[in-house]
Each structure stands twice: as structure tokens, then as C-alpha cells.
Amino acid sequence: YLGEFGDIARFLARPPADALALVDEFERRFAAYVGVRNGIATCTGRWGLELILRHLRLPARAEVIVPAYTLADLLQVIAAAGLRPVAADIDRRTFNIDPADVERRITPRTAAILGTHIFGAPCDLDALLDIARRKGLEVIEDCAHAAGASYRGRRVGTFGRAAFFSFEVIKPLSAFGGGMVVTHDDALARRIRREVAALPNSRSALPVKVLLALADEALLRSPAFGPAVRLLADPSTRRLMTGLYWLLHGSTRPRRSRFAPLQALLGLRQLPRLDARNAARR
Numbered sequence: 001y002l003g004e005f006g007d008i009a010r011f012l013a014r015p016p017a018d019a020l021a022l023v024d025e026f027e028r029r030f031a032a033y034v035g036v037r038n039g040i041a042t043c044t045g046r047w048g049l050e051l052i053l054r055h056l057r058l059p060a061r062a063e064v065i066v067p068a069y070t071l072a073d074l075l076q077v078i079a080a081a082g083l084r085p086v087a088a089d090i091d092r093r094t095f096n097i098d099p100a101d102v103e104r105r106i107t108p109r110t111a112a113i114l115g116t117h118i119f120g121a122p123c124d125l126d127a128l129l130d131i132a133r134r135k136g137l138e139v140i141e142d143c144a145h146a147a148g149a150s151y152r153g154r155r156v157g158t159f160g161r162a163a164f165f166s167f168e169v170i171k172p173l174s175a176f177g178g179g180m181v182v183t184h185d186d187a188l189a190r191r192i193r194r195e196v197a198a199l200p201n202s203r204s205a206l207p208v209k210v211l212l213a214l215a216d217e218a219l220l221r222s223p224a225f226g227p228a229v230r231l232l233a234d235p236s237t238r239r240l241m242t243g244l245y246w247l248l249h250g251s252t253r254p255r256r257s258r259f260a261p262l263q264a265l266l267g268l269r270q271l272p273r274l275d276a277r278n279a280a281r282r
Helices: 002-013 019-034 045-055 072-080 099-105 125-135 186-197 206-220 225-233 238-252 261-281
Strands: 038-042 063-067 084-088 110-116 138-142 162-166 179-183
Touching: 002 261, 019 038, 019 179, 019 261, 038 045, 038 186, 045 072, 045 138, 045 162, 045 179, 045 186, 063 072, 072 084, 084 099, 099 125, 110 125, 125 138, 179 186, 206 225, 225 238
Parallel strands: 063 084, 063 110, 110 138, 138 162
Antiparallel strands: 038 179, 162 179
């Protein structure tokens, strides 16, 4: 993160006059990298999912089939959009959603399938898209960990009606928070963009997030990590450890706001290096 420290320090010392234009540029360049017409930066990836679900205008209380192995917060996001998550099992070889079980879970109330690319490994999009075409369902791609991943020669995020990415610290492209909705659907993009544009500008806790990210990284690489995990796994100390974590990280919890220009700057710096970062991860 040394290069990012320099960018952050220079930005805070002398913010550019056209700072908001950085967000527009990052949206355009990220959408072009993925291979879609529209990119809309969001304060978090999971809020990007909520925006997609609400602006797809799915029927109230419709069902969204999700992988049984996923981020628990996404179930709350789906419920917040007035929809009902339905879990389908995963393929034990890939940990991605099992298309055969997806088909078994479809009911007259089913409206969409959430295809998660777990840890950046693409799910079986051919099978999911075939099911969606036959059953008249929407496919939404969860690309939170998958920036830069490809499926049959195309970037993920280009197959379904829309997709969302995350730029948290552990993701391939890290802007220390935030996310992106991408879609070929111009009308859907306009509806989402109008809602995002009405939000207040971000009062980013980014410098604090950078310091906490470095502290987390140091802990992961230190001998203290083992005891910390044991305390977190023990029911008698789990609440204490979780409380300590949120005491430190609570000030960086995202609030509904626009994507920060400083985050866009970091995204623009990292985007040209994304393929190399993914190669190093592999």
C-alpha cells in the first residue's frame, strides 16, 4: 500500500479542483475494462446488489435463488429489497452454486438467480443462463471477488442483466471500500444512477481504513493470529472479540453516500495493475 499512501497524502494536502470528475472517469474506465456500456460506482458492493434488485422492478416478495454458501449480509440485502432469498446447494468441487439444485428450487414465485463467482472463480454461467432463458428469470452476477476474472473469453459481469463488484481491502482491486454496478441495460443504469446521484457526497474515513487495513495485514502475518482466531471461535469469547473488532472498525462502516473521489483515484491507479495482481494471486 505504499503507493496508495502517497496518493492519499497528496490528495488530502491539495484536492484537485475537478475531484468529482475522477469518479466519472473511474466508472467509464472500469466499465470499458469489464466490457459493458454502463458502470455506476456505489458506496459498497452489497448496496450495489440492493440497487439492482430494486430497480429491476421484480414483483414484491418474489424469490431470488442464491448459493447456500455466501455472505450472510446478502440475505438481508435481498430482504431489504422486498424479496425472499432461497438457498440452492453448491458444487462441492468448486464451492459455486449448483445449477442442478437451482432448477429444483424454482417455483412460480422465482424471479432471479444470483450467480456468485466465489473467491473470483466463475460459476457455471452457461448452465445458469440456459435455466434463466427457459424459465424466464433474471441472472445477476455477484462479482465481489471477481474483478478481472473471465469465463469463456469474456469478463465476468457481462453475462447477466447486471452485476456488482466490491473494492474492499481483500478484493483484487482495492479502493479501501466501495463498489460498482455494471450493466448493458441503459434504462436500468439510468434508474440506478439517478438514485446514486441524489446521495450526499462521501465524508470518507479512508485514511483510517488504510491504517486499519495495514494493522489487519500485520496481524494476519504475525504469531498473534492463531490465538486471535481461537478466541473468535470460542463461544465464551466470540462476543468480546467481535465487539473489539467493531470498536476499531465501526467508524469506517459505510453510510449511504456517493463514491468518494479519493477512492476513484485509487481505483484508477490500480486498474492498470489488476491483471498482474490477479496473476500474482493465482
